[in-house]
Structures are given as C-alpha cells and as structure tokens.
Amino acid sequence: MATQGFSNDKSNQQTSVKCETLERGPKRKYNRKSKTDEKAKAMIDQMINEQTNEQIIEPTNRQIIEEKYDERIHDLIDLEGDLQTRISNQQLAYRLEKNRDDNIFLEMIQPIAELYMQEKDSKTIIERVKDAMINTVNYTKIGQQEGKKQQITGKLIDLSLMDEDNLCVVDIDIHKDKSIEEIDKLRQNLIDSLSPNVGLVKTAHGGLHIYCNRNYYRLPSNRNIKVAVTDSFDIDVFAQMTKYKIENGQETKEIVQNRVVAPNTAIRETKNNQRITLKYEAVNDWENVSHFASLREILDKWNIDIEMSYKDYAQQRHDRIYGVQINDEGTIEQMNDELAQTCVDGLKNLDIHNYPQPINMEVSLLGIFCGLYGISNESIVAEGMKNIRQFNKLSTNVDKNYGQVSSNGERKPNPWILTKILRYHNKDYYEQIIQPLFKKNYEAKKKEKQILINQILIPNKIDLTDDFILLDMQEKAANGEYENEEQIVMDLTKLLIYYEGETEDIYVIKVYDAICDTQALYHKLEGTVYKQLEKININFKNKKIDEKDNSKPITVKHIFKKFASKFVKKGCQFISDDPKILTVFQGYKYKKLDTIDYECLQMYFDLIKETIAACDEQVYEYILNQMAWLIQNPGKKSRAAIVLQGRQGIGKNRLTDVIAELTSRYSCSNITNIDEFTGRFNSIVENKMFAVLNEMMNQNDSKKGVATVMKSIISDLTIRINEMNQPRRTAENVMNIVYVTNADMPVFFGH
Known part of the structure; x- marks a missing residue:
C-alpha cells in the first residue's frame, strides 16, 4: 500500500488531503463463507469510507472559484497608489461585483466552452462571412440592387445575414481634424495594443476595423455607437444581437440591415471641390485570420464595460415575448x-414629478394619468386616482398643476404606460x-387564437383521385x-384520418400503390404513423431562426397532435353519405364513356362466350x-362465387384481369396463398370488392375448416381483420370472388 500527502493551491492552503492507493496483490481464491474474506472486505470498506470522508473536506470547484474571485475584488x-489608480481599481472592482454570479458561472463552464469555441474558431474570416457579403456600386456604400447593371466597387458584410x-x-x-501623420x-x-489574432482593416479615413469574437458578451444592441469617446477617436461596436427588426417591442420577420464595409472597397468623396477615391484596405492577412481574440479581452484592456447584466438581458427577452400589447391588426390591446x-x-411609494421625463428616469404625473385613463373599468380608475395622493410623494409643482395634467392625460390614454x-x-x-400576469395573459391569448383557428379551419377530404401524398408534403416542408x-393542417387532412377502434385508435393514411399505379388507403397503428x-421537419417560410435555440425541431407530428380534432372521424365504411365517416370508395380509376365501341369489345365478349x-x-x-x-353496385355482395375450371392457357x-383493372384500388387480381385469405393475417380482404383466387388449392389437413372460412368470406357481410402491425378491427366484407383453377377438384365445400 502506497501513501502520498499533498496540499492544494493557496486558496485552500490549510486543507491537506491524504490519498491512499491500494495495490492489487496476487489473486487468491476465497470461499464465500471464509472469515478471512469477510475481514478483508470489511478492511477495504473502512479504508474507502475514510478516504471518501477526507475528500469531502476538499472544497468544490465553485467554492474555489468564488474565493479567488472575491479575493481579487478585495x-x-x-x-x-495615486488617486487615478485607486479610482480605476474601484471601478473595476465595482464591475466585477456587479457581474459576480455571471462571471463565476462563465468561469466554471469555461473549459467546456473553450473546447467548443476552438472547433468553431478554426474557420477563417472569409469562410465565416462569404454568404453575408453584398456588392457595393458606383464608389458608394450602397448595396447593389437585383436586376440593375451597376459598376461594382467593393463589398459590404451584413452581420445579420x-x-x-x-x-x-x-x-x-x-x-478627421488630425493630420495624416497623427492618424x-x-x-x-x-x-x-491588440492581440495578433484579430482581423484588421484600415478604413477610408484612416480609422480601424477590428474583427474579433463576441464570445457571449451581451451587447445592448446591434450597433453600439460611441461606447467610448476620446479627444482623438470614438469607438463603436457592431455585432448580431438581434437578427430581425423590432417593432413595438416584438421581433418581425424582416431582417435588419447591419452592415460594415469590407476591405478592398473603394468610395468617392468630394473634398475641396475635387472628387477623391478612398479605399478600405486590409492591414494584416485579413481573409485568413482565425481563432479570434474576444471582445471582452479588447474592451477590458481599454477599461470599457458596456455589457448588459444577464438579468437585464433575460428581462429584455421576456418582454419581447410576453410584454407586447399590440395585436395583429396594429391596435393596442385593451388591458x-x-x-x-x-x-x-x-x-x-413613488416620487411623482410634474414635468414629463423618460419613464426610466422618473415618474411623471402625466404618465400616470395617461395610464389610468386607458383603463376601461371606471371603479379601478377611481381607485387609482385616489392612490396617487394617498400612497405617493408628490412634488410641489404636481399639486399646482394637478387639474391641468389630468385633462392632458385624458387625451392620451394608454394603460400599458x-x-x-x-x-x-x-x-x-x-x-x-406583473411579469407572471403577462405570461398568464399571453398563454390565454394564445389559447383563444388556437380555439379560433380550430373553429374556422375546415379540413379537406381524402381524395384518391388527387396525386398528393406524404412525399409531396415532405418536399414542401x-x-x-x-x-x-x-x-400544414390543410395538407395533412388530405392524407390522414383516425377513428376510435375497439382497443385503440385506428389510423388511415393515403399512399401511392405502385402496383396498381393509383392512390390507396392503408390502415396503420398510431406508432407507425407518428x-x-x-x-417531416418543418421549416416555415420567412421564419425567424434563433441559432442558440437547441430545442428539437418542429415536426408534422407536433402539428398533428395540436390539431388532432381536425382529423377524427366516427368510423370507416366502404360507402357512406355521412361526412363524419370515412368513405373508402371514391369512384373508379376509369371514367364512364359517353359512347361505346362494341367492335373494340367484341374479342373480349367472344372470349367469355366461346371459351x-x-x-x-x-x-x-x-x-x-x-x-x-359488380361494377354498378360497389360495396354490395352477390354472396356467390364463380369457379372457372379449365385447361391451362x-x-x-x-377475363379476371379486365375486371380487376376496372375495379383497381378495390381489387386483388391474384391471390395464391390460402393463408392470406383464410388465415390469421387476412387484411388483404378488407375494402376489396373483387378478388381472384388463382390455383388456391385447399388439400391439407383442415379442408372442412378452410371451407367454413371460405363460406364466411363469400356470404357474410362483416369480417374480422387481424393483421400484424395493424389495429385489430371488424370491417365490412364487400368482396366478390372468382375462383380460377386447372385442377379437377378445385375446391371442397362440405356440409
């Protein structure tokens, strides 16, 4: 047994841990009842427990990070140092304290994030922006319009693309007031002052574009203008924080322009009455730079902090989903x-002021009146008016102008203020x-909208003459x-229905039958349909895509379950006038002729008569x-079977091929296995109005049993369907049979 002692880093110097490693000795055979074995097992268990208890003393990774983080702040x-140094240090400490929880969390997941980012950062900048580049024309920063022939003079990079x-x-x-040398x-x-792994572009007027990675830095917006201003230069930061335009606090389907000028782009300006050409030029090997430095690293060097707290960022996302109070018609929702x-x-407990200021700065009396007058319930408005004076602190000017401000607020009612x-x-x-109520109201409106859609959505009928199948739907999606x-629902109702079965729901789906070259209906289990x-993954047209959304993609299954009521039927029959029952028979593959060419049919008639x-x-x-x-009465049984016996050829x-083709979709032209017809798995007989039994001999040990089943199929009006991977069910028996054979004793029907 080897023993090793060590202590951890300075953040936990007082804690020492003793680790014991057990070396495996030669194998020995122990009897389960051996006392020696029991003692050895007990000794090992004791050592493991001691080692575990000692290791519990060691602080967790989060505790170590927190201690080091707090130590850095202190x-x-x-x-x-001098006054300027102390102020700078205190500002940095304040920022660290403000974002303490976020920074600690990021530091904990940093190893995993770094591995992910390393793989992602292996792409060069040109590989990352190649699909987001737009031509500029005529020495301007204007993008080229489709269909117009214009002189291309450079490129723009649209970060939103x-x-x-x-x-x-x-x-x-x-x-620009600096000299060229100073610039x-x-x-x-x-x-x-920058790390070498950044993309650098000299701008037309001598400035600098620095390409780096945001690495989850939460910027307030896409284009952050003048985040720092000095006597010599200003700093802007551009990134893709929002891909789509925000209107009334809600994302639209329109992509917002977010463009920067790419290198090797020329523009022209007039200076001192002369047209001059300026150019954006790469300073380093811009196209091939990869593994970029982070924005945080760059801004920290300059002591610039413009990051939103995670709480504010989450609040912004929440308000965009639940806080929007403008409806689809563009009018304000009633509270x-x-x-x-x-x-x-x-x-x-509000300090209410007289003069209106931005709401985020102070509470104005006018804002409160505008909000209260937007409420439709008069008793609530009256209570609000009472609360203004009773529970809040009013400035001196508020009392003086109370009446006038009240009338102004009545002219601009908006409860959402x-x-x-x-x-x-x-x-x-x-x-x-308030926030939970927003979410509650959002869900209620969403439910109301769903109910309204269900009420006005009239499902299509399954049409076997229509070539549309699930493959077409998959391609459209x-x-x-x-x-x-x-x-999607309207298309899916052309293909699928379900109805209540004896033990589970029965699904019927329209498919293409390649043998008959027509559409047919198949019964399937729920799991198979799902x-x-x-x-079929859904990719909606013009839909906003959140790259950070790791949720599973929406499939047609989700939409089917959401609108399941549009697919349900009472049952399934071969022919029914009830719109709530699925009708299997939807006409023949061939249409009825207006005139008949008997000469064309004469050869067939001769075959029937003479042969x-x-x-x-x-x-x-x-x-x-x-x-x-048979043709004139689809869905009816003659309760008799024709037996055609004769020599081969x-x-x-x-004769039977013609009838089977005329009744295509509802016929079986060649059944040779008795088990398919009378055996356990017999779905072949369902919804078939014509079947040909070809050389289906029943010379086996259960002739009478087969004969009984055959009698049932020929004469009974219902049949029990029991097929593998299909729901068990009772179906209509609409089959009319022709038996074709060369045998002398083709079929045995006992008494």
Whole structure:
C-alpha cells in the first residue's frame, strides 16, 4: 500500500488531503463463507469510507472559484497608489461585483466552452462571412440592387445575414481634424495594443476595423455607437444581437440591415471641390485570420464595460415575448381588469414629478394619468386616482398643476404606460406580480387564437383521385413552402384520418400503390404513423431562426397532435353519405364513356362466350350480368362465387384481369396463398370488392375448416381483420370472388 500527502493551491492552503492507493496483490481464491474474506472486505470498506470522508473536506470547484474571485475584488479595493489608480481599481472592482454570479458561472463552464469555441474558431474570416457579403456600386456604400447593371466597387458584410452571431467588429473612428501623420500614429498605437489574432482593416479615413469574437458578451444592441469617446477617436461596436427588426417591442420577420464595409472597397468623396477615391484596405492577412481574440479581452484592456447584466438581458427577452400589447391588426390591446387592478395596487411609494421625463428616469404625473385613463373599468380608475395622493410623494409643482395634467392625460390614454412605470420604479413588484400576469395573459391569448383557428379551419377530404401524398408534403416542408401551421393542417387532412377502434385508435393514411399505379388507403397503428410524421421537419417560410435555440425541431407530428380534432372521424365504411365517416370508395380509376365501341369489345365478349361459357347462352348471360352488377353496385355482395375450371392457357385470367383493372384500388387480381385469405393475417380482404383466387388449392389437413372460412368470406357481410402491425378491427366484407383453377377438384365445400 502506497501513501502520498499533498496540499492544494493557496486558496485552500490549510486543507491537506491524504490519498491512499491500494495495490492489487496476487489473486487468491476465497470461499464465500471464509472469515478471512469477510475481514478483508470489511478492511477495504473502512479504508474507502475514510478516504471518501477526507475528500469531502476538499472544497468544490465553485467554492474555489468564488474565493479567488472575491479575493481579487478585495485586492483591487485595498491596492494603494495615486488617486487615478485607486479610482480605476474601484471601478473595476465595482464591475466585477456587479457581474459576480455571471462571471463565476462563465468561469466554471469555461473549459467546456473553450473546447467548443476552438472547433468553431478554426474557420477563417472569409469562410465565416462569404454568404453575408453584398456588392457595393458606383464608389458608394450602397448595396447593389437585383436586376440593375451597376459598376461594382467593393463589398459590404451584413452581420445579420451570417449563420452565426459570434463575429464582432470594433470600429475606431479617428477624428478627421488630425493630420495624416497623427492618424497613422494613432492607428499604429492601437494595433500595437491588440492581440495578433484579430482581423484588421484600415478604413477610408484612416480609422480601424477590428474583427474579433463576441464570445457571449451581451451587447445592448446591434450597433453600439460611441461606447467610448476620446479627444482623438470614438469607438463603436457592431455585432448580431438581434437578427430581425423590432417593432413595438416584438421581433418581425424582416431582417435588419447591419452592415460594415469590407476591405478592398473603394468610395468617392468630394473634398475641396475635387472628387477623391478612398479605399478600405486590409492591414494584416485579413481573409485568413482565425481563432479570434474576444471582445471582452479588447474592451477590458481599454477599461470599457458596456455589457448588459444577464438579468437585464433575460428581462429584455421576456418582454419581447410576453410584454407586447399590440395585436395583429396594429391596435393596442385593451388591458383586462385583473391586470389593471394589479397595476393600480402597485402605484405606491413613488416620487411623482410634474414635468414629463423618460419613464426610466422618473415618474411623471402625466404618465400616470395617461395610464389610468386607458383603463376601461371606471371603479379601478377611481381607485387609482385616489392612490396617487394617498400612497405617493408628490412634488410641489404636481399639486399646482394637478387639474391641468389630468385633462392632458385624458387625451392620451394608454394603460400599458403603468406597467413601464412599475418596471423601472417598483422593480420587485413588477418582477413578482406583473411579469407572471403577462405570461398568464399571453398563454390565454394564445389559447383563444388556437380555439379560433380550430373553429374556422375546415379540413379537406381524402381524395384518391388527387396525386398528393406524404412525399409531396415532405418536399414542401423541406423547401420552406409552408408559411404557418394552418397550411400544414390543410395538407395533412388530405392524407390522414383516425377513428376510435375497439382497443385503440385506428389510423388511415393515403399512399401511392405502385402496383396498381393509383392512390390507396392503408390502415396503420398510431406508432407507425407518428414515425412517418416525425420524419417531416418543418421549416416555415420567412421564419425567424434563433441559432442558440437547441430545442428539437418542429415536426408534422407536433402539428398533428395540436390539431388532432381536425382529423377524427366516427368510423370507416366502404360507402357512406355521412361526412363524419370515412368513405373508402371514391369512384373508379376509369371514367364512364359517353359512347361505346362494341367492335373494340367484341374479342373480349367472344372470349367469355366461346371459351369461358363454352357457348352456353345461359352461362354467358350470367357472367355478363354478374360483371355488370359488380361494377354498378360497389360495396354490395352477390354472396356467390364463380369457379372457372379449365385447361391451362385458355384465357381464364384474361377475363379476371379486365375486371380487376376496372375495379383497381378495390381489387386483388391474384391471390395464391390460402393463408392470406383464410388465415390469421387476412387484411388483404378488407375494402376489396373483387378478388381472384388463382390455383388456391385447399388439400391439407383442415379442408372442412378452410371451407367454413371460405363460406364466411363469400356470404357474410362483416369480417374480422387481424393483421400484424395493424389495429385489430371488424370491417365490412364487400368482396366478390372468382375462383380460377386447372385442377379437377378445385375446391371442397362440405356440409
């Protein structure tokens, strides 16, 4: 047994851990009842427990990170130096304290994140932006318009067109009042302060574009202008924080322009009455730079902090989903009484001022009046008016102008102003009370919309003459042709229904039958249908895509389950006038002719009369009448079977092939296995109005049993279907049978 002692790093110097390693000795055979074995086992268990207890003392990874993080903050506060240094250290300590939880979490997941980012960062900048580049024309920063022939003079990079949102551009705008020498020197000083793994572009006026990675730095917006201003230059930061335009706090389907000028782009300006050409030029090997430095690293060097806290970022995302109060028609939603009362209850302990300022700065009396007058319930409005004076602190000018401001507020009613007031000036109340109500109302409106859609959505009928099948739906989904869920539902109702079975729901789906070259209906189990629907991923046309969304893609299965009521039927029959019952028979493959060419049919008639009926007029008429009756009465049984017996090659199957083709979709032209017909798995007989039993001998040990089943199939009006991987069910028996054989004793029917 080897023993090793060690201590951890300085953050935990007082804790020592003793590790014991057990070396495996030679194998020995122990009897289960051996006392020696029991002692050895007990000794090993004791040592393992001791080792575990000792290791529990060691602090967790999070504790170590927290201790080091807090130690860094205290060191910054306690550091001595001149006034400027102490102020700078205190500012940095404040930022570290403000983002403490976020930074600790990021540090904990940093090893995993670094591995992910290393793989992602292996792409060069040109590989990352190649699909987001737009031609500029005529020496301007204007993008080329489709269909117009214009002189191409450069490129723009639209960050919103990129598949990823990690690329970031820091724009150093050096003031134009500097001389060329001063501009060049400033630019070089900035370059010298940067890490080598950044993309550098000299701008047209001598400034600098620095390409780096955002690495989850939460910028307030796409284009952050003048995040730092000096006497010599300004700093802007561009990134893809929002891919789509925001209107009334909600993302639209329109991509927002977010462009920066790429290197090797020329522009022209007029200076001193002369046209001059300026150019954006790569400073380093811009195209091939990869593994970029992070934006945080660059801004920290310059002591710039513009990052949103994670809480504010999450709040922004929440408000965009649940806080939007403008409807599809563009009008403001009416606030319901529950939310209105809650807002009025929150108007307490506020400092109310007279002159209107931005809501995030202070509460104005006009803002409160505008909000209260937007409430439709008069009793709630009256209570709100009372609360203004009773529970809040009013400035002197508020009392003087109370009446005038009240009348002004009545002219601009908007109840949702109250929620903004509470968001900025009664934050705890807003987060604990108002936000859950927003979410509740959002879900209620979503449910109401779903109910309305269900009411107005009229499902299609399954049409076997229509070539549309699941494959077509899959192609439409893959090509992004669907704009909304309703379009998917309408297409799916052309293909699928279900109804209640004896033990489980029975699904019927339209498929293409390659043998008959027509559409047919197949019964399937729920699980089988779901597997098919899960394979169709939905890519809505013009849909916003969140690259950070790791949730599973929406499939047709999700939409089917959401709108399941549009697919349900009472049952399934071969023919029914009830619209709530699926009708299997939907006409024949061939259409009825207006005129008949008897000469064309004469050869077929001769076959029936001379060969099949052996010139027996009575048999000939019977066969013709039976064929006509079958076609004219779909879904009915004659309860009799024709047996065609004769030598091979005389044309028996020629007769049946024509009938089978005429009744295509509802026929089986060649059944040779008795088990398919009378055995355990017999779905072949369902919804078939015509079947040909070809040389189906029943010379086996259970002739009488087969004969009994055959009698049932020929005469009974219902049949029990029991097929593998299909739901068990009772179905209509509409089958009419022709038995074709060369045998002397083709079939045995006992008494």
